[in-house]
Amino acid sequence: MKDKTNAPKGILHVTKAYFPKLGGVETVVRQLAEGASAEGHRVSVLCCGEQSAVEEINGVTIHRYQPFLNVGSAPLSFRFMLKLWQLMKQHDIIHFHVPNPVGELAFCLSPYKRRVKSLCTYHLDPVRPKSFVRVYKVLLHSFLKCLDVICPTSPNYVRSSDILQQHQKSCLPIPLGAEVSRFTEVSSSALAEAERAVESLKHPRVLFCGRFSYYKGLSYLLEAIAQVPDASLILVGRGEKEAELKEQAAALGLEGRMLFLDHLPDELYPAIYHTADLFVLPSAYRSEAFGIVSLEAMAAGLPLVTTELGTGTSFYNVDGETGFVVPPMDPDALAEAINKLLTDRELASQMGLAARKRVDDFDLSRMLRSYLDLYEELLSEATKGDFAGL
Structure with a gap:
């Protein structure tokens, strides 16, 4: 057990949105915030919301501020910026979640930024709207220079990001995590109920879970399934592309x-993985910076098919070992990989076992412990320096 002398007195997460809004970044922030709170730390979250309010959820104090404008998916709020300055005086660790232009601008302008230790989880490069990205990158580079540590979610992302390439010495990759035990074993009653939900589909079954968004590449998955006539497909989720996908x-x-x-x-959610034979994450763009759903599938012992985006999708999925990694936006390559796993059951079984073994390295507890240790290290020494060696 580590000496808690240097444990942070207060941790502030700065992010665009927070639970009950659902999404990949929102899930990670909640895991980290509630995990640190359970360890006895005072944890706050500053975010935007539909209404301005202060509330407490599972031991975490949430400060929400209503934005006056949204640029793409980036909310803007002057009250958010002023509140950040106030909260910086009350916390000694400021943990940003990038991208979030309003938080990054407020930190760059803050007179208090040298009085706190700061880090960010670098979730993804800015991609939209394109007219805004060029200007935003100037701000982002200035912001990243102000931080003590930058934590990308995989070493792959550092190597493929033109932004992070300029800040490699401050990068310390910490992979995201999943609650492995929740997906490894499910109750017989949950499995039976999940099976009833998909009983109309014969095996072999291909599974996707996630948001039906443009970057998920689901249209390419449907084209691939059309080329594998014996396969069934389960899509779990919702999103703006749902009607379009049903038409396709x-x-x-x-x-x-x-x-x-x-x-x-x-x-019921963990059990749905156990009704399938294969998991596919067909993402088409780098907006898919990681894909925690793939870790959940690995915990359930499923082999994977993911795409090569220079992100976490080809980090946790080792091509030829835990599944296959194929080019994005290529339905033929997807179909070939799917068919190979569905027709060679021995290979699929071997890859599923390898996936189940590898996912232990991505357990949620490891991610949380890595950040808690980093908080302590930041407070115990001046660590802004060389985290390279990827």
Whole structure:
């Protein structure tokens, strides 16, 4: 057990949004905030919300401020900026979640930034809107220079990001994590209920879980499934592309071979992985910086097919060992990989076992411990320096 002498007195997470809003970044922030709170730390979150409010959720104090404008997916709020300055005087660790232009601008302008230790989880490069990205990158570089440590979610992302390439010496990759035990074993009752939900589909079954967004590449997955006539497809989630995907499925003649399932209850969600034979994350763009759903699939013992984006999707999935990594936006390559795993059950079993073994390195407890140790280290010594060696 580490000496807690240098444990932080207060940790402030600065992010665009927070629970109950659902999303990849929101999930990570909640895991870190509630995890640190459970360890006895005072934890706050500063974010934007539909209404300005202060509330407490599971021991974490949430400060929400209503934005006056949204640029793409970036909320802007002057009250958010002023509140950050106030909260910086009350916390000794400021943990940003990038990208978040309003938080980054406020920190760059703050007269208090040298009085605190600061770090960020670098979730992804800015990508949209393109007209805003060029200007935003200037701000982002200035912001990153102010931080003590930058934590990308995989070493792959450092190597492929033109932004992080300029800040390598401050980078310390900390992979995201999943609650492995929750997906490794599920109750017989949950499994039976999940099976009833998909019983209309025959095996072998291909599974996708996540948001139906532009960057997920789901249209390419549907094209690939059309080339594997024996396969069924389960899509779990919702999103702006749902209607378009249903039209495409009908046009491809996939009726009776696929199901759209809405977000599942927490008690049933882990079981859906155990009804499938293979998990596919067909993401088309670097907005898919990691993909925690793949870790959940690995915990359930499923082999993976992911795409090569220079992100976490080819970090946790080792091509030829835990599954296959294929080029993005290539339905033929997707179909070939899917077919190979569905027709060679011995290979699929070997890769599923390898995936189950590898995912232990990505357990949620490891991510949380890495950040808690980093907080302590930041307070115990001047650490702004060389974290290279990726």
